[in-house]
Amino acid sequence: MSRKKTLLAIILGLAVAVAVPLSLRLLPHQPHTHVIDLTAKKYGYEPGRIVVKKGDTVVLRPTSMDVTHGFLLDGYDLEAVIKQQGLAYLKYTWTDDEGQLHTDWDKVREIEFIADRSGKFTFRCNQTCGNLHPFMTGELIVQHNTPYHLAVSLSVWLTLSLLLWFGTGSVSHPPGSRRINLLEAIPLLKRAVKARSFQFLVILPNLVFFYLFVLSALWGSPVGNRNIAIIFVWILWWALLNTVFLPLGGRIWCLICPLPAPGEWLARKTITAVRYLEKPVRGLHHHFLGLNKDWPTRLGNIWLQNALFLVLISFGIILLTRPVATAILFLVILAATLGLSLVFRGRAFCLYLCPVGGFLSTYSMAACTELRAVDPEVCKEHKEKCCLVGGEDGWGCPWGQYLGKMDRNNYCGLCTECIKSCPKDNVGIFLRPFGSDQKLKGFDEVFNVLIMLMAALIFTITMLGPWSGIKQAANVTESRQLLPFFIYLGAVMSLAIVIFPSIFLLASKAAQRLAGGKVSWREVAYRAAYIFIPVGIFVWIAFSLPQVMINYSYIFSVISDPLGLGWDLFGTANYPFKPFYPETIPAIQGVLVLVGLFFGLTRGFSSFSDLLSGRSERVRAMIVPSLLALVVVNVFLRLYMG
Ligand code: SF4
Ligand code: SF4
The missing domain is CATH 2.60.40.420 (Cupredoxins -  blue copper proteins)
Structure with missing residues (x-):
């Protein structure tokens, strides 16, 4: 079909997609009393x-x-x-x-x-x-629930229209080619990140809050919505992470995260300075306190992070409502980062164990910013590779990245050390289109994407749904009933690591067949999984944003009474509970989910461009994963709006 005819069909389809749900409203109804x-x-x-x-x-x-x-x-x-x-x-x-x-x-x-x-x-x-x-x-x-019906019909229209549009050849290139170097555009930013004290200064406020939250979680009010740790960490921070930090800044949270900082300072034996050795020790111009070991190669993936994230979501409702559980989690992480920093060089915890780090890694691929070499050719010529092994002005990359070959955000913690260590001034922070890194490189990453999506589903059902039996089953520390909890746990695990991954892998196999069967199924699966990164990011935003709209009043209350001791520091301790336009939440969630579907399908399609050269092969490869994305999106639409 020509581009013009396709466009006409899409516009006609939109008219039908809007008209059908609206016409349902015209059906006559005799009012009843319930x-x-x-x-x-x-x-x-x-x-x-x-x-x-x-x-x-x-x-x-x-x-x-x-x-x-x-x-x-x-x-x-x-x-x-x-x-x-x-x-x-x-x-x-x-x-x-x-x-x-x-x-x-x-x-x-x-x-x-x-x-x-x-x-x-x-x-x-x-x-x-x-x-x-x-x-x-x-x-x-x-x-008639017109907003819901409209969202469902638009999701079908969007999927079919995009598949038709892909066939016209109008969407084919990865969008990552249009970039603006923020360090060039904003000289003040460059001066700031080049300063040795930069990371310390941005971590410091977080570190202060972190200890305050731990104290409050241990000794403050045991009621979640009266405890500053719960409100600030699980409502405000989680929403900010999903709605602002991740989509805009990728792993920017890792730059300011207070948890691994004490361990890093301890291993370096300094907070801001660089301890540079003229003669390298096993590839690095630094020697750290402790054993200076390298992380085992066979564990150099994110499987452990996936497993730890699953543990975290299994106890999600307990963490979100019990301050003491949050305190224990923080202290365990702090102890782990301190211990690991004395055994391994670099950010072993962040790269391989942090449960949050796992999804920050895959979701940061879609972020609107990236840190990269300005010119990778300059890196090739530069023999010393200071960004990797360390220089006089900056530590060797704590995340083990070499800028000359770094083409994804996944494992860069944005610590800014390479900006300081590079003597060629060849590192930039670029603004780029959403969804620019498109290559997943292993099944550990594929599973991370699938687990994250299922985690959003499980959290939505457990926390936002009207099913008290599910809440009770998950709430084992209060209900003290082990059997329902184990059934809940079994359902969570099967959904996240068996049922949905199996459906996804079958869909990838079908996509490979439809694409002609010449390319490897594994490579098709890596690209099809990418669809669920934007979808996942937007369903997480749809989950997190309403939490703030509903519970923002608790933020004012706990600021005035951070330890739940009856204080009223700013006169807001008894701020009334009044959700912010809560009736708009289903519509906002619907729009977010549809935006996620749009980005998922368009970015997923362009991710196939390096694997399948023919346009029609790419379109055929997209059919089954797109339909799967449509089904997933409709499950979320049903939960949020239906
Ligand atoms: S990986 Fe985890 S612990 Fe490390 S900086 Fe990021 S969020 Fe913090
Ligand atoms: S690539 Fe640069 S900014 Fe990223 S983690 Fe390594 S040193 Fe830090």
Whole structure:
């Protein structure tokens, strides 16, 4: 099909994709009244999902089976406190003769409202009721759920349109060729990163906060949403990492991460200076405190990081809600980095063990920045290779990278040492298009991408879903029930390392066959997996951003009372819980997931360009992985919007 006809077909397809969900709204409906007995119990509601049609009357008869719970319905300005034995207090507002607004509570047995807004709306507990309180939610679906239907139909349209568009030859080149060297464009930045004290100065504030958080996690409030460590680490930092640091700066977090810094300083026996040896010791112009060993070659991959990340997600809900578990995790990591720095040279922990480092590595491939040699030819000519082995002005790369050959972000911790050590001034930090590094190089990396995607799915189901049974199963330290926990663990592991990887590998095999079968299946799998990096990044943003929109008020509370000791340092300790436009969350999540699908498919397609020379082979190779991505995206759309 010519490019013009393809474009016409795509535009017509868009019209159909929009018209079909909108036309569903026109179907006639006779309003009904739904009387629902709503029980609230740690940590969920029964029923957890209420489905009605627009215009229906909903009568809830709430009761609590244990402690006092809240009921705050997004988008409906409906708030109640649910007590035991069918008693509830409904919030209402009224205006006095002077026009002043007052709030009061009405003792009620029923909460009645008309479902006059269509879409998905979450109702959540707003009375701190226990460890998993922030995740106690239910869902009201008011049909026709047009935003959801629209997102589903757009996802199908997008996938089919892109496959058609790929066939026209309009998307073929890796986008990484357009780059701006920030060190040239911003001389002040260059002066700053060249300073020996640069990394220390950017780590220092984090280090101070880190110890404060550890103290607070150990001795502060045991309630997660009242503890600064939980709120700042698992809500704010996690959201910032996924929405800002990673997509924009790749591994920039590793530049400022406080965890490995003390070990590195100890091994170097200095904080900012360079200890340069004229005569190299086993390839490096430095000698470190301790055994100075090299990491075993056969463990030089990210399999261990994958395994440790799986352990982390298995206990995710406990880490997110128990300050003491977070403190223990931090202290274990600190001890590991200190111990390893005295045994191995360089950042062994960061490269091979840090569970966060694993996904930072693969996801940083898509980041909008990269640190690279300005001219790799200059590196070839430069015999000393100071960036790798060390120079008088900078340490040899602690991450074992040689700039002349570094063509991906994966294993560069952006420590800026090579910028200082390179006597040829041949290192730049470049701004580049999203999704520029496109070569996964091993199944350890492929599995990392797949595990990360499944982790987003598991977290979404466990923490954001209305299924209290799953939350209870994961919450083993409180429920003390081992069998449900082991079943949960089994499901997590099978999904992340057996079920989804098997489906993916079968899809890759089919892609290889459709592409003509001449190239290796392994190489096809490496490229098909790339699709799930942008998809993964955007579903993680869709998971993390709403956490801040919902829970931001806790940030103000814990700033005033960091140790949960009843302080009110800035007058914000009792900042009211008021989610920020929560009714917009499903739409925001839907858009993010669709953006991820777009980048996943377009970048995935161009990643095939070095493997398959023919355009039609590339398109055929993309069909099955694209359909798999479409299914995955629709699972997330269902969870976020449906
Ligand atoms: S790899 Fe992990 S420990 Fe190392 S700097 Fe990055 S986040 Fe920190
Ligand atoms: S390549 Fe340069 S910035 Fe990256 S880790 Fe190595 S020395 Fe640090």
